[in-house]
Amino acid sequence: MTDLSSQLLLYIGTAAGLFGIGLYGFIVGPQTLRRILALNIIGAGIFMLMVVLAYRGLAEEAALTLTDPVLHALILTGLVVAVSATAFALALLTRLNQAKSAQCKPDQLRHGQEPEQ
């Protein structure tokens, strides 16, 4: 079925597994921060797949002494884009939480006092 070596298979399987785990986390949630983490895990899985694909030639063909630099460059670009998006998402989340806590402050105070009484 496949011509890949067992080492490559292992890593490819892991990459796909990470994609699956992240996907599950993204769908199930429930907190937004966790969904952002899940997106990052999906991203890590995809980048890992790309790293393995770049490593492919090195593992299988003795003639090649080089990993695929194009894929490596793509991953670097992708990493930067991913971290930018994550940073923006987290900034939005912070703002959302601030707005929420400004709303809930009276509530929370009441809640904090309850156990002591």
Added chain:
Amino acid sequence: MMVVLLVLPLLGTLFMLLWPKIAPLLALLTASVCSLAALQLLFLVSEQGNQQVLLAGWPSGLAISLEANSLSSLLILLTALLQLLVGLYAFATHRRDKLGAGFWPLSCMLQLGLTALWLSRDLFNLYVCLELLGIVAVALVSLSGDKAIKPALNYLLLSLFGSLCYLLGVAILYGAYGVLDITVLAARWQADLPSSIALLLMTLGLMLKAALWPLHGWLPAAHAAAPAPVSALLSALVVKGPLFILCLLWLQLAGATQVAAVAPWFAGCGLAALLLGGVSALRTPFAKNMVAYSTVAQLGYAMLALGLLLRFNQPLFAAALWLFVLAHALAKAACFLAIGEITATLGGKRINTLKGASQTMPLAMFAFAVAGGSLIGLPPSGGFLAKWALLQGLWLQGGQLFWLLAIVLATLLSAAYVFRAVVLAFDRADPVAPDFAPRILPQWLALLPALAVWAMALYSEPLLQLLKQEGL
């Protein structure tokens, strides 16, 4: 010429960030110069044929390739003109609507992202453009403050997820074929399992980003929460970017068996979007949500045309697809600007705000009605042209009664939600304050694209010819 179109918005953005005080001026200047350049590019393409550039002067495959065909240059022209128009509107109303200074550089970046996307023919470069577009769109939505943060965050997360799906598809394709250039890839394409899975993943991501049914859930909230000029840009242009890539993938890459398998699904999704989006637009109590749902419905037409094009390979459907995109962009910009102007002046978000608008704000209401006419597809508007091409194509195929009936039903639905607003507007107006003086300039600006979409009918022949041969 392509270089100018890419460099100008980029430099414009940078200078705006350095000197925020003159940002509006720079934005308008950039948009107008870009419009001229886009017009020239269109002439150039129609005279000399497609312009292809391999960036940085490296051999094909290694370098990123850009290509300007007549469709891309038409879309670039549309982008630049709408930017100019919306920029003028935003400039005219930014004091009243408290539009932050952040709008100008962001809108300029939006232009850069869109132009880069229309030109790019490289899978990974398209990914970067998509991300740029997605983040700009979210940043623009979040301009309207606290109430927009939640929809913006939701939009961002889904959009990121969509791009990651697309990226996974790109990774699989690169793993299988070792190239990213779409033309090179098309030559080596084999309809095997990896390529099918990759195509499906990319389609999933792009459908999510383009808010195509059934993945449209984020759109109404996000577009309704944004400030009026931003909603106009988002609805008119941003959702078309992923749609463009989707068409690029299925029309240029996919093999015959893959196309045959997926075409009915596309058409079905398009139809469902038309009907369900129309019903939602009819039922929502908020004015901007109505316009946003109508975007979902109208994107259904494009999807339907794509599905039919893939199935029958009839050039009329290609023309219909892109005519829908053009007509919808103009009409929706007019709708959002008009509704935004009316709700901002009369105060209130519900559709009831429109009550009596035909007397208090006749110009804006006229703009809405005219644009609505194109959404319905009344002759001789751009929407009518598109629908006519679609119907004609179906007629030529013969025996497609089901689709014909469905389109008629969808037309009735869109007529219903447009007339719902218009009828309210002809109701008797609530008494207004004696010093009530709606501003004229923004209303005229909302009317302009509405008139332009009717003027499209004047150029129906060349447009049809151009888009029919293009296909993509």
Added chain:
Amino acid sequence: MRLLLFDAILCLLLLTLALASILSRQLAHAVILYIAFGLMMALAWARLAAPDLALAEAAIGAGLTGALCFSALAHQQPQLKPDVLNWPKRLWPAVFVLLMLGGVLAALLQLPPSASQLIAVTQAGIGNSGVSHPVTAVLLNFRSWDTLLELVVLLLALLGARQVAPEVKPATSWPLSLGWSRLLAPMVILLAGYLLWAGASQPGGAFQAGALLAAGAVVLRLNQQLSWLSWSNFWIRLLIVSGVLVFVLMALLAILLTPGNTDVVWLRWPPHLAAGIILLVELFATLAIALTLTLLVAGEPASTGAEHGCGEGA
């Protein structure tokens, strides 16, 4: 065989950490587990012959994202009771995920074992690219348009984040951490300079150097140093923008310098000038990346407690 065992353990660890991060009860644990995951990921990439990516992932995937997550965590409402999902809510997503995973795996297993032919093309072109490290050549010469757009995306993230987040509250510092951060600063600068310079021929480059510089600057910022480092300062803004600006100006200059009447090609560096141009572009890109990342992390509103946590993450 022994190495295969190592690979297997590493992969298992990666999967476990990811799963634990997704399923853990508390958000704080999820973030910590994610950071550990990022570090393991860097190890895996180093194992897969991608040292520059491992550097970048350790700095960004683990460090930067972790720091950002921690500072967002500080603003999270304390969770009173963990959300418990009922079975159907867990089952359907799981079924969907398994279906999708099956499809992806089926596709991946059919990929050919041979690498792309682009490697040969890259090697043929590298002589004229101005640098000898292939990844840098791809980033800044062969596919420089991607890199330019990537810098724009980074700038954009800063714009967006600034737009939604209010100003930072001043917090107190503490002599020991201040002293240590000051001691670290010159070392960080030295190392970043080395990374940047080495990027031309070995693993390293603008992004890694920028991330490192940013880490140093963030630590200083958290100790109330570098108060001039803010968006309202024109020169800082100029430096942040210069990453893209110098890139574009160089491209325009390169067009002007192209001899003869050959048609204009965007972003083509003349071979004899390429090395200099790339170094210049990288230098400004590094500064811009460092400043952007610093403002992204430290410019966020944060209370004192959050900032300590943040420093730890970085």
Added chain:
Amino acid sequence: MDSAGQLSVLSTVLSSLLLITGLFFFIAGSIGMLRFPDSFSRLHAVTKADSLGLGSIVAGLMFYGDLWQNLLLLLIWLLVLASGSVSCQLLARFAKAQQDRVQQDKT
């Protein structure tokens, strides 16, 4: 592991011993962090085990490297030591401040 062949038996045994000691400290520290009740004792476990464990691992590895590599290894250890103690102090201060706040609330 091919350089191991050049080492004498004594050095191999010594370096292995050091490496095992280091690993033991790491494991003990990790268990301590997971099992200890409050933040102070957790910090104690982690930082102590880290500096000692890393120290012995670095020492164990030094048998394999040349002078320059050994200097680098030493530098790594020193840096980790310093930043570890600084961050430990920071965390402890933070934990103390929190404890004080809780006590103030109670009184």
